[in-house]
Amino acid sequence: MGENRTNGHPGAAGRAPAADQPIRNVVLVGHSGAGKTTLTESLALATGALTRAGRVQDGTTVSDYDDIEHRQQRSVQLSLVPLEHSGTRINLLDTPGYADFTGELRAGLRAADAALFVVPATDGIDGATRMLWEECAAVGMPRALVVTKLDAPQADFAATVELCRTAFGGDNPEAVLPLYLPLNHGPAGPDGAPRISGLLGLLSGSCFDYADGHRVEQAPDAELRGAAAEARDRLIEAVIAESEDEALMDRYLAGEEIDSKTLVDDLERAVARGAFHPVLASALPLDGSREGLGSVELLELVTAAFPAPAERPLPEATTPDGGSRPPLSCDADGPLAAEVVKTSGDPYVGRLSLVRVFSGTLHPDQPVHVSGHGLTDRGHQDHDVDERVGALSSPFGRTQRQVARAVAGDIVCVAKLARAQTGDTLSAPAEPLLVAAWSMPEPLLPVAVEAHSKTDEDKLSQGLAKLVAEDPALRLEQNPDTRQLVLWCLGEAHADLLLERLRTRYGVQVDPVPYLVPLRETFAGPARGRGRHVKQSGGHGQFAICEIEVEPLPTGAGFEFVDRIVGGSVPRQFIPSVEKGVRAQLARGVSAGYPVVDIRVSLVDGKAHSVDSSDAAFQTAGALALREAAAETGVRLLEPVAELGVLVADEYVGAVLSDLSGRRGRVQGTEPVGTGRTLVRAEVPELEIVRYAVDLRSLSHGAGDFTRSYVRHEPMPDAVAARTAPTPAH
Structure with missing residues (x-):
């Protein structure tokens, strides 16, 4: 770093790496609009992968991944951009910054070995980015920061660095310091923004001037060195301290x-350990130049300081049945172990799987074993099947450049894996493996849908199966109580994207309908009911009479059926028929159409006919008796109650507590979690939290998260019952 090294070469992005070629896997992290995609294009331009800003030789843009993405004017999916700098292959993973697409970001974190946090000099840092920083810190992932949009009005590099030190430094803000200081030369631009045209390297002492459109190394004058002396001393002390080089610290202090x-x-050692987090600067290319300010410096940091795949711990692997096996190592000659980190549909080549190879080497047309991933609760079925991979390629926008192999540590696109889904493991058929799944966000926003037409209904299941295969953040549910088809999503934008893909990619149109919370009914008090089903219209008739007593039971007790017949008034063979009829009516409901729970039904009397009584007749009589009993005593609605665990920054705890109170919530307690965050536990009726995934994000400015779990059904207040959701269709 700090040296004017030779850049990559045009066309290098699609080449397969040599077995011994260095590889770096880097994920870009930052909120929507931070400038991640622009930074990616700047780095691609600096390495020669692009011939001019945003375009490769065939006219494809580096960010040209999805028509929906262009219409929404934001990144909505994980994108791989392969680059090459100084003989090192860099797999750059551009992730969505919007909270609704956290699943794509988690996949990027899984595939990468280091992270670049992109912080704009104009917008600050949101709560979601802070949480992601802590997540990376928990697993020891090396991180650096890039301050973007320095050419924008009101941009302030020094203030942004201080913000990063406060947000990410924790107990040691000296672990977050700039490597370079931006230099201003000449008049401001036409928009009034300062013209950032150079960088001063604090370690190397060199000045890198971009004023003429190309990076030129110069010796800084004495005045410039003096102005940067304090920043240089702070950086040196921090680097030596975080690299734990005690001998060098003694020399420096002497x-x-x-x-x-x-x-x-020492800097490279401290960054690779995840102990020091350098801050770099970035600005758009000047006057259409080939190098954006800071791009070469960033490439040098990535290739020199970020760890190679072999230097990072690999996920645990077992046999598909859970048996133990030796730990994986990043060895091209080792057993094949790869993971599908993203699945997408391409209208021309079919399904494409983005695969990170952890061990071994993957070749085109190679047979592999595909092991399932354990997300059956989301509609992703476990499976163990053998398949044959198709072509291997290195993507660049919409262009797929074929490669001859993918060695351990590399990331590649694999075609024609018909059964593999996101999160699945690819291994050798003779030695099948299963890599431990990564943590996926829980989808908590329900969106109920129904087919737009009969034609759409015929294609719906196939289209949904493809969506589920692509997106492990999606949970598909066929609710047995409300009979609704529900897509559980991460947010409104995630839901809109799924419905749009279903329509445009798979030709299935669905209509959102109001989501129904699964309510219950129970009896308000004891009651008696008489069911009389007598019909005689010539030929074989129908005759059944039964009398029942109904008692409400404690919440959660379920249903009990008691036979109290004496003297044979109802023949023994028809008593199960009465119970069957009662149970059928319980499922249909007796008032608002919701299932009836928590009652005891006792069969106390009845009459039968030697010829006309039958199983069907007594089933009907049992149902009629239950309905009559309900009309006598009245019915109460029961609503489901969920336990929420809401994790927010301390400054939002008051707002969250007030909001939960307005949702009829009962707060169970609060407890501190880490530094600056609090976990609020509460029980809240599910009717009040249908849109909580959206509302909490707004309430906490993106800094909140929550979990929910069903606790019980309990009586609904009369005022709420009067305006309850519509009756479910049966």
Whole structure:
């Protein structure tokens, strides 16, 4: 770093790496609009992968991944951009910044070995980005920061660095410091923004001037060195401390001048350990130049300081049945172990799987074993099948450049994996493996849908199966109580994207309908009912009479049927028929159409006919008796109650508590979690939290998260019951 190294070469992006070629897997993290995609294009331009800003030689843009993405004017999916710099292959993973697409971001974190957090100099840092930083810190992932939009009005590099130190430094803000200081030269641009045209390297002491459209190394004058002396001293002390080089610290404290190469080596060690997080600067290319300001410096940091795949721990692997096996190692000659981190449909080549190879080497037309991923609760069935991979390719926008192989540590696109889904493991058929699944966000926004037409209904199941295969953040539910087809999503934008893909990609149109919370009914008090089903219209008739007593039971007790017949008034063979009829009516409901629970039904008397009585007749009589009993005593609605665990920044706890109170919530307690965050536990009726995934995000400015779990059904207040949801269709 700090040296004017040779850039990559045009056309290098699609080449297969040599078995010994260095690889770096880097994920870009930042909120929507932070400038991740623009930064990606700037890096691609600097390496020669693009011939001019945003375009490869065939006219494809580096961000040209999905028509829906262009219509929504935001990144909605994980995108791989392969680059090459100084002989190192860089797999750059551009992730969506919008909270609704956290599943794509988690996939990027899984595939990467280091993270670049993109922070705009104009918008600050949102709560979701802070949470992701903590998530990366928990697994020890090396991180660096890039301050973008320095060419925008009101941009302030120094203020943004201080914000990063406060947000990400935790107990040690000295672990977050800039490597370069931006320099202003010449008049401001036409928009009034300062013209950032150079960088001063604090470790190397060199000045890199971009004023003429190309990076030129210069020696800074004495005045510039003096102005940066304090920042340089702070950086050197922090780097030496975080690299844990005690001998070098003793030399530095003794006043010895440390050469830049030694300092750079220590910097690389501290970054790779995940102990120091350098801050770099980035701005758009000047005057259509080939190099955006800071792009080369960033590439040098990635290739020199970020760890190679072999230097990062790999996920645990077992046999598909859960048996133990030796830990994986990033060895091209080892057993094949790869993971599908993303699945997408392409109208020309069919299903494409983005695969991270952890161990071994993957070749085109190679037979592989596909092991399922354990997300059956979301509609993703476990499976163990053998398949044959198709072509391997390296994507760049919509262009797929074929490669000869993918070695351990690399990321590649695989065609024609018909059964593999996101999260599945690819291994050798003779030695099948299952890689431990990564943490996926829980979809908590329900969207009920129904087919738009009979034609759509015929194609619906197939289209939904493809959506589920692509997106493990989606949970598909056929609710047995409300009979609704429900897509559980991460947010409104996620839901809109899924419905749009279903329509445009798979030709299935669905209509959203109001989501029905599964309510219950129970008896308000004891009651008696008489069911009389007598018909005689010539030929064999129908005759059944039964009398029942109904008692309400405690919440959660379920249903009990008691036979209290004496003297044979109802023949023994027809008593189960009465119970069957009662149970059928319980499922249909007796008032609002919701299932009836928590009652005891006792059969106390009845009459039968030696010829006309039958099983069907007594089933009907049992149902009629239950309905008559309900009319006598009245019915109460029961609503489901969920336990919420709401995790928010401390400053939003008051707002969350007030909001939960307005939702008829009962707060169970609060407890601190880590630094600056609080977990609020509460019980809230599910009717009040249908849209809580959206509302909490707004309430906490993106800094909140929550979990929910069903607790019980309990009586609904009369005022709420009067305006309850419509009766479910049966």
